[in-house]
Amino acid sequence: MLTIKDKTFVPFIAADTIQNRVQELASQISRDYADRQPLIIGVLNGAVVFTADLLKCIDIPCEVTFIRVASYASTTSTGHLKQILGLNESIEGRHVLIVEDIVDTGLTMADICEQFQAANPASMALVTLLYKPSALQKDLHLDYVGFEIENRFVLGYGLDYDGLGRNTKDILVLAD
Ligand code: XMP
Numbered sequence: 179m180l181t182i183k184d185k186t187f188v189p190f191i192a193a194d195t196i197q198n199r200v201q202e203l204a205s206q207i208s209r210d211y212a213d214r215q216p217l218i219i220g221v222l223n224g225a226v227v228f229t230a231d232l233l234k235c236i237d238i239p240c241e242v243t244f245i246r247v248a249s250y251a252s253t254t255s256t257g258h259l260k261q262i263l264g265l266n267e268s269i270e271g272r273h274v275l276i277v278e279d280i281v282d283t284g285l286t287m288a289d290i291c292e293q294f295q296a297a298n299p300a301s302m303a304l305v306t307l308l309y310k311p312s313a314l315q316k317d318l319h320l321d322y323v324g325f326e327i328e329n330r331f332v333l334g335y336g337l338d339y340d341g342l343g344r345n346t347k348d349i350l351v352l353a354d
């Protein structure tokens with residue numbers, strides 16, 4: 179159990195279960211991308227732990243970099259376009275794997291995809307450790323999913339509550 183500020187979190191996914199699943203995803207990615215030297219793009223801050231663990235288990239040549247997304251007021255039809263910060267590499271002609279900690283409404287992933295697609299990657303696939311199907315508001319195809327979870331607030335293994343709690347090996351869930 180973990181208390182942060184006014185909230186109590188209880189165990190949800192144990193560290194060894196996470197590590198086993200990360201290894202499975204990495205093996206699958208290693209097979210699927212054996213000849214493609216993928217560019218793995220982790221979305222900070224939440225995906226930092228997952229991306230690092232995944233990377234250690236991928237056993238084919240690959241590159242890694244990180245981006246951050248910042249919300250900004252937009253007058254586009256979606257109204258939610260986010261700014262992508264920190265990408266110095268060209269993704270044109272690259273096999274890109276975007277790595278997220280969690281897909282909740284899917285708005286963040288959909289925004290990133292839309293902007294990356296415009297830069298003409300050779301291929302683009304989405305990797306997320308956690309996925310809340312019942313919260314999804316976008317038509318997103320997720321290629322590699324660690325765990326489908328119910329629509330509850332989770333923390334740990336990179337995920338935070340108000341900036342805290344990223345540094346746990348287990349994933350915890352907000353107590354009822
Ligand atoms: P969506 O898919 O809604 O997700 O665009 C946006 C970002 O919100 C964060 N998020 C969470 N963070 N526990 C967290 O610690 C959660 O249950 C949770 N749900 C969403 C996450 O940073 C995601 O990238």
Ligand code: MG
Nearest residue numbers: 224225279280
């Ligand atoms: Mg995130």
